[in-house]
């Protein structure tokens with residue numbers, strides 16, 4: 001899954017991962033993060049998720065990163081906000097408005113300095129968007145650039161032999177492997193993924209609280 005794969009998905013509007021409503025799991029478990037109004041939350045691989053609208057409405061400052069400029073343009077258009085756009089690094093644009101800052105580029109080139117301080121991370125469909133070979137590097141990079149910020153993480157688990165990802169199946173053992181040394185990991189909910197994945201493959205959606213130890 002390289003940049004070309006995702007850019008093509010956005011160009012062809014093949015964005016089945018994009019929810020047409022705010023993720024109810026965010027609404028239900030956001031309080032677990034214990035954030036005050038004005039806190040800065042990082043949304044990696046953010047697409048144009050409506051979850052960003054919801055966070056902004058709650059007075060949260062959002063900082064995201066997304067490969068596709070199409071996605072980010074649509075996000076701001078749907079927010080009804082005209083961003084300032086600046087070229088902040090080679091191959092990295094920043095779309096900026098009062099409480100929302102979205103980097104357009106590869107998360108692996110986003111530095112701690114560019115990201116700035118964040119109090120929490122909301123990862124929905126980011127870890128599971130990455131193939132197994134990239135995930136440990138992603139987790140390590142996320143820990144580094146966020147200075148180990150607490151996380152609300154949403155994952156999917158299913159029989160990977162039935163269908164190919166993305167989204168990829170991520171197990172509890174995987175999460176333990178990526179994050180167990182740095183965070184106390186707590187499963188908040190396991191629910192069956194409504195309608196199954198890609199034509200009905202049974203899947204379980206899980207929400208995790210990751211608190212730095």
Ligand SMILES: C[S@@+](CC[C@H](N)C(=O)[O-])C[C@H]1O[C@@H](n2cnc3c(N)ncnc32)[C@H](O)[C@@H]1O
Pocket residue numbers: 006007017018019044045046047048049065066067068071105106107108124125126129166
């Ligand atoms: C499965 S989608 C999830 C989007 C969003 N989190 C949501 O819940 O709708 C994954 C997104 O990550 C973006 N992406 C994939 N690899 C990336 C990378 N290395 N850096 C930044 N964005 C990336 C894709 O363009 C895509 O929009």
